[in-house]
Amino acid sequence: MQDERIQHRFINLFLYAWIAAGILFPSRAWSAATDAAYIRVNQLGYFPDDPKVAVSFSRSPINGRFSVIDARTGKAVFSGKIQPDTAPEWKGFHYYRLDFSPVTLPGEYRLELADRQTRSVDFEIGDRGYSGYAEDLLAFMRQQRCGYNPFLDLVCHQRDGRSAYGPMKDSTYVDASGGWHDAGDQLKYLITSSNAVARMLLAYELYPDQFGDQFNALGQPGANGIPDVLDEARWGLDWIHKLHPAPDQLIHQVADDRDHRGWKMPDQDPSDYGWGPNSYRVAYFADGQPQGLGKFKSKATGVANLAGRSAAAMAMAHRIWKKDLRDTLYAEKCLKAAVSLYALGKAKEGYQQGNSYSAPYRYTEDTWTDDMEWGAAELYKATGRPDYLRDANTYA
Incomplete structure (x- = not known):
């Protein structure tokens, strides 16, 4: 029964992807x-x-x-x-x-x-505008969760990951479980997840009354007293906390294009990164240098794009969890992470791109001052410290 239910949900997921492809890339007859x-x-x-x-x-x-x-x-x-x-x-x-x-x-x-x-x-x-679409977007984010996936009601990728380019010996185990699968594939990127978290928090700050409470923190049906957008943002925040285990360390990517093995269930991932199929996956540390374990290398000059944007998300989370959710412990944890991430960005100004293995494509972000400006501005709002305001003006 469980297998049939999972198969049914996977078919639905395939149909959603097929319909989305029709929307984004319509045939000539459509238009x-x-x-x-x-x-x-x-x-x-x-x-x-x-x-x-x-x-x-x-x-x-x-x-x-x-x-x-x-x-x-x-x-x-x-x-x-x-x-x-x-x-x-x-x-x-x-x-x-x-x-x-x-x-x-x-x-x-x-x-x-x-x-x-x-x-x-x-x-x-009409006046209905975007009514209801916010919930559709959050449903998609829940569908993309790695670790426990409420859409499929299963657990996946619990062995993420083993290190590359970190301060420790390569292939050392680090806990990078959680987060979101990036797309139809099952890679995970800080370069996109940091932005997704920050945008969800910004949307809540601007329009708090537009979000309902129909799901719990695990993404399962049932209210828990917290707006669903904040439950989803916290799923990403908790992952970013894991990716920043020390002041000078930041993991920016889990897995690479070796993932691309066709349609597959996330708990039965046949991808092999050298430790056998459906096992450990590589966790890339951001070191500010070009990276690539295979034929292709990324470009990099620093880590400030990742660190600055993540700092912005953490600073916003501090304000929201302190003021709206009255969770001072988590709020202070986020503020501490924001300060640390921002300092890392200042120490390693520049950008870090995504990595590929045997394919020429990757996330090719090559800007970073806007992310540091954002991080500084949010930290100024969170702390009132004038040095953050000066930094924001400098990076602007």
Whole structure:
């Protein structure tokens, strides 16, 4: 019964991924009746008073007008001029803006070019806006959890990981379990997870009333008195704490493209990093130097992009857990980590990229001052120390 339930959930996961691929990379039939031109709109919709700009692109120059069509009646409610092609050509396409901001009446609409064959998907204008989508995004994050995965109700990757590029002997065991699988694959990156945590905390600070409490800390159904967005952020915060076991140490990646073995259940991962399939995975320490255990090497000049962004997340967590959740112990733990991570970033200014093994692609982030600015600003808000404010202005 358990196996059947897991198989059913995995099939659902595959279907979700297939549907998402259709949304992100639609076929020509989805967007246009011909391959002459395409239209992209905000599929989540627009508030009535929002600026409303769509993008049309084509391999051949286009001009003339476009129309906004009432999806219910099929009648045009607005006509606008296609704005001139000013964006640089990319991969052989010309790009155009379609501004239909004057349309404010709530309803379902689509855009059409003058040929009436090139059209967008239907979209909504209305006060509902993004209602409900925050919960969908959090559901996806829960689905991506590594360690205990509530979507599949199983435990995976408990042997993450063994060290590379750390201060200790290579292949030393370090606890890097937890966090989130990065995508359809099952790698884990600080470069993305730090941003995900910080964005969730920022969303909560800006709109605390927009998040419900329907799941517990493990991601299982049932309220626990904590907004679900903070439960999910803490899943990432706890992982970042593990990745920073000492003031001069920061793990930035677990696993690499050896993971890419096709569709697989996370608790039955056949990937082999030298310790057998479904066993230990490599945990890369950020040392500010180019890295790569195989053919390809990353670029690196420091660790400040990772440390600064992680410090920002920890400083925000300090404020939220202290003020809103009244958990002073966890708040102080986060503040201590924020101060330590920021100091590490100052000591090793520069960027650390993601690593690959036998593939040429990786996360190629090559900026870091914005992350240190963010970290300094959040630490100033958390502590009131003027040196953090000076640093934020310096990095800005």
